[in-house]
Amino acid sequence: MKPASFVAEIDPSLAQKLKEDLLAQGFELSQPAYTLFQAKKQGVSCTFYESGKLMVQGKGKDDFISYYLEPEILGNLSYTYPETTHDTTPHIGVDEAGKGDVFGPLCVAALYADAQQITSLIQMGIRDSKRLSDPAIIKLAEKIKKECLHSIIKIFPKRYNELYEQFKNLNHLLAWGHATAIEELVEKSGCFDIIIDQFASEHVVENALRKKSLKVSLSQRHRGEEDIVVAGASILARAAFVQGIESLSKEFQLDLPKGASAQVVAAGQKFITTHGKQTLHQVAKLHFKTIQNFLTA
Numbered sequence: 518m519k520p521a522s523f524v525a526e527i528d529p530s531l532a533q534k535l536k537e538d539l540l541a542q543g544f545e546l547s548q549p550a551y552t553l554f555q556a557k558k559q560g561v562s563c564t565f566y567e568s569g570k571l572m573v574q575g576k577g578k579d580d581f582i583s584y585y586l587e588p589e590i591l592g593n594l595s596y597t598y599p600e601t602t603h604d605t606t607p608h609i610g611v612d613e614a615g616k617g618d619v620f621g622p623l624c625v626a627a628l629y630a631d632a633q634q635i636t637s638l639i640q641m642g643i644r645d646s647k648r649l650s651d652p653a654i655i656k657l658a659e660k661i662k663k664e665c666l667h668s669i670i671k672i673f674p675k676r677y678n679e680l681y682e683q684f685k686n687l688n689h690l691l692a693w694g695h696a697t698a699i700e701e702l703v704e705k706s707g708c709f710d711i712i713i714d715q716f717a718s719e720h721v722v723e724n725a726l727r728k729k730s731l732k733v734s735l736s737q738r739h740r741g742e743e744d745i746v747v748a749g750a751s752i753l754a755r756a757a758f759v760q761g762i763e764s765l766s767k768e769f770q771l772d773l774p775k776g777a778s779a780q781v782v783a784a785g786q787k788f789i790t791t792h793g794k795q796t797l798h799q800v801a802k803l804h805f806k807t808i809q810n811f812l813t814a
Contacts, residue, residue, distance in 0.1 A: 523573045523582055531590055532565065538589065539563065588653035592642065603639060603745050607631040608710040609702055610746030611695055614754035616687065616716075619781050619805045620773040621762030622673045625694035626753035629666040629706040630746045637664050643749045651759045658756035661749050668701035669757050670694050673765075678798045687804070688717040692725035700729050709733045714741030714751070765800050773800060777807045785811035 527535065536554055540546065544556035544563070556563040560577025573582060607630065615623045630638060641660055649657070661667070672680065672694060684690045699711055713722065715737035726733060741747045766773045771788055774780045789797060789811055801808060 521574065523578060525571050525586075525591060526569055527565065527571045527590065529569060535565065535571075535590055538585070542585070587642065588649045592653075592656070603635060605632040605635045606710065607708055608712055608746055609699065609706065609708050610741070610744055610748070610750040611698060611711065611713040612742060612747055612751035612754050613691060613694065613714075613716070614751070614758040615761070616691060617777065618758070618762070618775050619777050619785070619801050619807050620674075621758055621765060621775070621800075622671045623677055623690070623694065623802075624672070624754045624757040624761065625670040625691070625698045626750045626757065627668045627695075627698035627702040628661065628746055628750040628753060629702055629708050630664075630749065634665050635745060638745050638749050643745055643752065649752070654752055655756045655759065657752050661753060665749070666702060666706050667750075667753055668698045668705065669753055670698045670701075671757050671761055673761065673799075674801055674803075675799050678803050681802070681804050688721050689725070691716055692722045695722055696725035696729050696731065699726065699733065700731055703731065703733065710736075712736045712738060712741060712744050712747050714747055715739050769796075769800060777805060781807060782810045 532553060536546070536556075539556040542558070544558045544561075547555050547557075549555055549564075551567055553565045553567060555565070561573065561575040561581045563581075564572045564574075566572070571586075573586065575581075609627055609629045611625065611627045613623065613625045615621055638661070641657060641664075643657065643661070672690075677690075680690050680693070681687070684693065695713060703709060709732070711733050713735070719737050722737065723735065726735065738744070738747075742751050762773055762775065769788065769792060771791065772784065773788075774784050785797070785801065785808070788800065794812065797803065797808075797811070801811075
């Protein structure tokens with residue numbers, strides 16, 4: 518049961534950003550005594566005191582804290598995800614991003630953390646990247662990279678399509694990416710204990726590691742991101758994907774959406790009109806069925 522109110526210390530330098538964000542979200546502002554401001558809208562009340570303490574109340578406070586306050590202002594998720602027991606044995610965690618997106622790279626990240634670094638990851642509030650906004654993920658990724666050894670494999674579409682022709686199977690391509698990231702980080706860290714977020718039959722990644730003559734202790738887990746080091750790796754992979762798709766959008770001067778939706782089809786058709794079918798392999802994963810919707814329009 519969550520308490521009726523939530524109180525946190527806020528860095529004074531973030532006061533103006535907080536105020537502007539709340540106004541943009543439709544809050545009405547006032548200034549009772551001893552406060553910098555009070556912001557209210559249906560279901561949520563935020564009071565920012567001169568002492569630097571912020572109090573949040575109301576039936577909508579949990580969503581407000583989880584989806585805005587923690588990722589954008591506090592920089593940790595300790596309210597949404599209360600302290601739990603973590604495996605503090607030094608190990609490598611591995612995860613990927615971009616495999617379900619037509620545009621942009623496939624990114625695989627491996628992260629090494631020892632007991633002290635795992636404590637740092639906990640203090641950062643590293644948890645589930647799916648609940649974080651892109652800007653928050655990029656900020657957290659920079660913190661993680663400064664703290665821990667890591668390896669990030671970015672497979673941009675041109676190279677991705679070449680590899681897919683070679684492997685003929687997405688899981689085999691993913692396994693190659695995992696094995697490559699693991700190989701790099703094992704060499705950097707000297708750690709042979711690996712946890713990955715399982716995405717295929719166990720033998721798929723095991724075979725990819727065997728081809729590289731890598732002998733490691735490998736644990737493949739469904740919901741692998743429940744391990745904090747894997748969760749950290751997922752943030753690194755997601756940040757690399759977000760930055761990769763943004764760089765392609767900038768290079769080709771066209772907004773390339775994430776996912777595989779109707780919005781993606783519209784962007785693909787616009788890309789072909791502007792740059793031609795012969796250039797599509799530089800921004801898109803060509804084996805996706807969605808690609809046929811680009812070409813038949």
